[in-house]
Amino acid sequence: MTGGVTIGQAAAFAGVTVKTVRHYHKHGLIDEPCRDSSGYRRYGSADLLRLIQIRTLAVAGVPLAEIGAILDADPDRFAAALVDVERRLNDRIDDLIARRDMLRRLATGDRALLPDRVLAKLDRVAADLGFTPDDVTMAREGLVLIKALVPEGFDDYVSRVERALGDPRYFSLVKRMWCAAEWEPDDPRVDELATAMADYFLAHPSLLPIPAGLQARTDAAIRYDLLRQHGQEQKPAWTRLAALFEARLRSAGIDLA
Known part of the structure; x- marks a missing residue:
């Protein structure tokens, strides 16, 4: 050349x-x-x-x-190949937009880990119960754990709690339970609340907030224990409340996990 x-x-x-x-x-x-x-x-x-x-x-x-x-390629194959490349690029763009939106949601904490509909329900209930920001965070973290540990039962769990919260008696029990977080573990009100909660769920076993599918798992006890422990380190009274509540249910023949 x-x-x-x-x-x-x-x-x-x-x-x-x-x-x-x-x-x-x-x-x-x-x-x-x-x-x-x-x-x-x-x-x-x-x-x-x-x-x-x-x-x-x-x-x-x-x-x-x-x-x-x-x-x-010939002109027709060239055009078709470019259309296919464009489609894949659009898929990548959609994926990148979804990732960007996830990052933006994560900037608000762990809200990105739960469906919007569940967050909306939690926000409404938290407002009705007078939750503090820390209470809301703890409740949200509990839902994240349930979704991770028993994903197939998450929607059922949310539905059960939602139905139960429509009952003024249950609503009152939930409010007392959150108040109990600030009690001393040996406060006699802990024992009274455990009995009241057990009596309620024995009368309404279908509302017992245990995610569907949990008991069918071979490691159900491990998963249940992880869920049960949530928040108890910061709230010692809850540890005793949970133990008393579960003991009363088991004595009545309810197999928790």
């Missing part, structure tokens, strides 16, 4: 680096031109056009492994 430009010049004209041009050669996207009498490879106008086409497709998001076939 007479004339032409060096690889460095071709790279500059095409808007890429020399390393990139060599990478294209390695992947078979463009043939290496012949050397001139001085031993230098010389790139002609056709080579430069090919480099520009490769760079454009690569920047558009076409994988290098597909660029050669696209450039060598």
